[in-house]
Amino acid sequence: MTARSEQRPEQRPEQRPEQPSEQPSPLLSAHALHKSFGPTPALDGASITVAAGELIAVMGPSGSGKSTLLHCLAGILRPESGTVSFDGLELTGCGDARLSELRRSEFGFLFQFGQLVPELTCLENVALPLRLNGVRRRQAEQQATEWLERLEVDDLAAKRPGEVSGGQGQRVGVARALVTRPRAVFADEPTGALDSLNGERVMQLLTTAARDTGAAVVLVTHEARVAAYADREVVVRDGRTRDLAVAR
Amino acid sequence: MSLGQTFLGLLESQPRHGYDIKRVYDEHFGRGRSLHYGQVYATLSRLLKNGLVEVDAVEPGEGPERKRYSITDAGVTDVADWLSRPENPEPYLQSTLYTKVVLALLTDRPAADILDTQRAEHLRLMRELTRRKMDGDLADQLVCDHALFHLEADLRWLELTAARLDRLAAEVRR
Structure with missing residues (x-):
């Protein structure tokens, strides 16, 4: 995958910039993001572009701003300045309802802990995003079953999250993140709570499933072995981004 | 071997x-x-x-x-x-990189770029090994994992050194 410059001034995020044919237009881009929590700046001019189907690892030390960047890209947090766009739509200009709809229909999410609803079975958890999008129960559960099979955890369908291991729960989480066939998946330290073997398996299943469905993945991690599943990496330091491929 | x-x-x-x-x-x-x-x-x-x-x-x-x-x-x-008999651990890479970083600091060159360039090269190789591992059999996976863990250890050293560059610069320029 060809890396693109994150900071070229002509690459305005609110436009679909014309690029050479070998460089696809970005599906998702952020430009010059600033975000603070109280007096502490979390993002200080961060920029990033993600092409359709591309898997990008966002790396950096703890507290560098990488999770804040992911939350701004996914429309969960609003930056104080700068722009975020998804497929030509300016997220920073959207209302809460539109952002919520976008997150349900176009985005998938995978976190380190707790994304599964403890009261629901694994099958119901995976079917939940489809149900929220108005899909009938039977159809939603049929699709959820297919995803559980794909992630090799279909035997857990009737169990609740508290009854499965961390690795199994995270596979269910991958199924839930991808069940709506989102165009972008946001994964924040998805292997952070897993041992090496389970972490490897989750990454293999996540990357294979994302490639099969054509989803772009923004993967926040501090583990180089996890980042190695990505097409390229962007490093965040002190709230600023650096694309290593561009820096070379 | x-x-x-x-x-x-x-x-x-x-x-x-x-x-x-x-x-x-x-x-x-x-x-x-x-x-x-x-x-x-x-x-x-x-x-x-x-x-x-x-x-x-x-x-x-x-x-x-x-x-x-x-x-x-x-x-x-x-x-x-x-x-x-255990094999001797080989601190082969750090000594060369450490020399480069110190020389960069002594000559007012951007030492962080040296670390970032090396980091990018390490990650490039790690991506290659990961692809090989995903396509390979168990023997390939074990051989690639060994290399990946070593490269990851090097990367941790690169990150730690990057975080300590200011202190190192102060010491070598004293």
């Missing part, structure tokens, strides 16, 4: 001809870099001279006579000793 002791291990499982040793070695350990026959026979000659292997059969053929080698008691002791 010690070629001699690897040969001893292969011969301990059963007596073999030179070409058979090469075939089995390439199959298990070659990873795209097969042994030359010259290496095989030079190594066998050294093991023979040191009394670690012996010729237990000579078979006439159309070409030169084919010798079959077997391991001696001394050879078994040698390979057992090698297998039970």
Whole structure:
């Protein structure tokens, strides 16, 4: 995958910039993001572009701003300045309802802990995003079953999250993140709570499933072995981004 | 990897001809870099001279006579000793990079760029190994994992050094 410059001034995020044919237009881009929590700046001019189907690892030390960047890209947090766009739509200009709809229909999410609803079975958890999008129960559960099979955890369908291991729960989480066939998946330290073997398996299943469905993945991690599943990496330091491929 | 002791291990499982040793070695350990026959026979000659292997059969053929080698008691002791001994950890990379970083700081060059360039190269290789691992069998996975863990350790050192550059600069410029 060809890396693109994150900071070229002509690459305005609110436009679909014309690029050479070998460089696809970005599906998702952020430009010059600033975000603070109280007096502490979390993002200080961060920029990033993600092409359709591309898997990008966002790396950096703890507290560098990488999770804040992911939350701004996914429309969960609003930056104080700068722009975020998804497929030509300016997220920073959207209302809460539109952002919520976008997150349900176009985005998938995978976190380190707790994304599964403890009261629901694994099958119901995976079917939940489809149900929220108005899909009938039977159809939603049929699709959820297919995803559980794909992630090799279909035997857990009737169990609740508290009854499965961390690795199994995270596979269910991958199924839930991808069940709506989102165009972008946001994964924040998805292997952070897993041992090496389970972490490897989750990454293999996540990357294979994302490639099969054509989803772009923004993967926040501090583990180089996890980042190695990505097409390229962007490093965040002190709230600023650096694309290593561009820096070379 | 010690070629001699690897040969001893292969011969301990059963007596073999030179070409058979090469075939089995390439199959298990070659990873795209097969042994030359010259290496095989030079190594066998050294093991023979040191009394670690012996010729237990000579078979006439159309070409030169084919010798079959077997391991001696001394050879078994040698390979057992090698297998039970830990390898020396090799801090090969850090010393070179440390020298580069210090020289960059002393000459007012951007030392962080050296670390970032190395980091990008490490990650490039890690991506390549990860792809190979995903496409490979269990043996490929284990070999690639070993390399990946080592590269990851180097990367941690690069990150730690990047975080300490200001302190290092102050010390080397004092």
